[in-house]
Amino acid sequence: MQNVGSTTERDETDTLALEKPKGPSILARTAVGMGWIVAWRMATRVLGLISTLVLVRVLAPADFGLVALGTGFVFAVDTLSAIGVEDAMVREHSPSPAMYDTAFTLTALRSLATTVLIAIGAVPIATFFSEPRLANILWALAAGTLISGIGSIGVVDFRRDMAFHKEFVLQILPRMASIIITIGSALIWHSYWALIAGILTGRFLRTAFGYKMHPWRPRLTLSAWRDLIGFSMWSWAISMAELVRDRMDMFVLGRVISPTAVGVYSIGDEVAFLPSTEIIFPLCRACFSAFSEARRTGQNVEEAFMRPVAATFLMTLPAGLGVSLVADPLVRLVMGEKWTAAIPVLQLLSIMGALSVFGLVAASLLSAHGALRRQFTITLACLGIRLLLLVLLVKQLGILGAAIGAVAGMTLEHFMFLLIVFRHYGLRAIVLARLVWRTIVAGSIMAAVLVLSGLGWTQTSGDMPSVIGTLVSAVILGATVYALALFGLWRISGHPPGAEADMLAVVTRLVRRLVGSLLPARSGRS
8 A cells, every 4th residue: 555645645636537326415415414413412412401400509610620620631632642543544445454453553552642641640730730639530531531542443434434323323322321420420429520430431331332333343553554644644733733723812812911801702702603513513524524435436526515515504604694693682691791892703703603614614625635735734824824913903902803813814714725625626616606696695685684674783772671582583583584585586596406405305305204203103103
């Protein structure tokens, strides 16, 4: 086998001329995969909320604080040592048994090194925070890191084959068991060790289920390291650049203004990018597998890229634009009057979150095709420009300046990703325009109606019932206007294939599956 360096360059210039496989289209499989990932994220949030509501009545705030410090340190070390061998395996044409074994060995060695670093740093970290109990927590979490690191690499086939329903099972069952153990232990011990017991249970069961669900068994070897290490190292470099980029806003605000500004901005940023975290990120995970399969089988890159992006934009534009329009009553209702400084942050960043689908999916395409050097170069260059903008604008405009600088930096980065993808793969901007113009016009009509009715981009005044009434009215009116405008334009256009048709097909397929699963149950009861 050739090393990854040469493979990467070849992937950027060649296209496989293989027969298109039979079965569901990549678009359909991407939509289904995205659905399973979204379902996993939503299930995790619901289960986490239920667990938190129970645990806050049993455990003390100090218990949560201790574990948060420990998991925060472990997450930082784990992120710094991530090498991305799973993504390398997903995009491989035909990974050999030696590659699976090498991927497992590299992951296990990386996990062992991370475990040792956490264990060594336990006492110094505990001393730094003047909390001796933190050392024991870190040692326990180090053991959990080691358990996760020896999991089955074979389960990467679930992503390679786009069998995301199996990945859903692999994730959700250990999560449910973890919550049961956590709550049960908390009721018995009334100690932070209940949280640790839940974490360790989840990691152990996830490892065990991986070997139960996939027949691959580990063998220690590094014979195929050249086929993995090139992609993995570039993936690690990109992860580090993205980590710095995503934390940079908070650092500049904290240094130039105050920790209070950081708190306000972070809350606004988190709410603004909910469309990204709950819709676009699952799409990118599914698209990475879809793009990798398209590359392996020679399927059309333009269709694999354009249609999922357009279908997702149909959802993210009204979501992000809607959050921006109702930011004022939303902040006052959910966060309270003391958080009103976050309103302009929310208004700006939520629109950027809606538009980010284009750049993020383009980055996934570059990654699936091994163009990591270009991806890293763009990320690093835009990081520097964004830092310069932040320093200049925060001094002049404060929190608003940070939001403007972030939007400008992200816009440039996503535009560069799109430009590279369109040029390198011969994609046509007119095709994308034909797929998204109705979404843009419908979103514009929604915004115009809300602004003209006094419900959008306006300052809310009055008591809480008035704020609630404004928010509910805006959401109902905006959703109705957007839906009617979108599908009205689609009908006027003659029902062309595109995002609307794809969305209807996905919804119809899901309804049929739901009805099909319910009918046998009903007939069985009758």
